[in-house]
Amino acid sequence: MNGNVIDRRGFLGLGAALLAATAVSGCGTGGSSSGLRVAWYGGAPVHEALDKALAVFSGDHPDAQLASEKAAFNDYWDKLATQAAGGQAPDVFRMSMSYFTEYAKRGALLDLGEAGIRVGDLDPAVAGSGTVEGSTYGIGQSTITQAAFVNRAQIEALGLAVPQSGWTWEQFAQLARSFAAAAGDGRFGTFDAGGNLEIFDVFARQHGTDTFTADGALGAGRDVLEEWFTFWDGLRRDGAAPPADISAESRTFETSTLVAGRSPVQFGWVQQVTFYQQLMQDPLDVVAIPAGADGTLSGQFAKALDFWCVSSETGGAERAAQVIDFLVNDDRAIDAIGVTLGIPPSARARDRLAADQGSAAGRAVAFVESVSGQVGPSPAAWPQGYGELQATFQRVNEEVGFGQSDPARAAADFADEADRVLSS
Secondary structure, eight states, X not given: OOOOOOOHHHHHTHHHHHHHXXXXXXXXXXXXXXEEEEEEEOOHHHHHHHHHHHHHHHHHOTTOEEEEEEEOHHHHHHHHHHHHHTTOOOSEEEEEHHHHHHHHHTTOBOOOTTSOOOOTTSOHHHHHHTEETTEEOOEEOOBBOEEEEEEHHHHHHTTOOOOOTTOBHHHHHHHHHHHHHHHOTTOOSSOOOTTOHHHHHHHHHHTTSOSBOTTSSBOSOHHHHHHHHHHHHHHHHTTSSOOHHHHHTOOSTTTOTTTTTSOSEEEEEXXXXXXXXXXXXXXXXXXXXXXXXXXXXXXXXXXXXEEEEEBTTOSOHHHHHHHHHHHHHOHHHHHHHTTBTBBOSXXXXXXXXXXXXXXXXXXXHHHHHHHTTTSBOOXXXXXXXXXXXXXXXXXXXXXXXXXXXXXXXXXXXXXXXXXXXXXX
């Protein structure tokens, strides 16, 4: 789920600050060949999984002194930007695709191309995602793709057909309206995805273009943006999607309308089914995001969502590489992490986790395997400013929902802001 974003003016100062910090600090973050700071973002399941995995690593390397730094997504980025600007970034840290290119281009990340981390088993799309301008700055921890999580029991209880992969946006809207009309009692047929830029990526690709071009410009046309905002505005007006005030209070896993039993459908990255399932009794089906009119899944894609990176200021590069290699390749780490960070990026790891088809993790892995030959090619790395544009996309959709704007204005506002951010 989307979190807060780094203030762009603060981040733009990072490059100069990093250069100054390098000159002043010399020896870097304080990491050594033994002591190492490892940082990540996430919720309790992520913290528990990574703590467990790193405990195994420490058992294998008694001389390794690992100190973990963990935070919720909303708090992580301001802290990391401040640390990096002061030459005090953690030695190893989790990096979102939203900010990966910015950190790489501003000198915050160590080139891992010759670090000895084993990447031969990684899916090519994931391995390639960690490259910026010919250098490898990140090692992909996961393969991710978008998915719809469906409460089958709620839908069947009303005598409606449960969706399957290949359903279209028209069929999705019909289900949402039919469910809301039949359920009543303040329930809706879907959550509101109108402000979710990552789901819009699929819709844009179904209309012939990635949201952003390979050279970092806006690729989606204003007409496609307007069609998207109009679609969700119509669902809200019909009572099929929640009004803006309810959506504003439903942005976490715990407060989502899916978990609250107020809607039977939620979109997200496929691994998030495990987070929702832990909070629910009804089992969740995992199906594809609605397709275009032709019913194909070419709008979807599989790629790395986040990476393990090493600070360019680290004093313990060799140990840092050992930690990342362990987290990505060791069977014990694979078992501990499961799909909390996404679907493992190698067939060997997926086969290991897919054995339990009844678990949420097993269903997520099975879904990725089932669509791997149907999804389209991975888009280019998200451009600099992507995190800021995520917040803008959410804001303009909210303004439509609150009656402060309309779909055409929202499309124009986002396009104008995207042009400004991407050209700066």
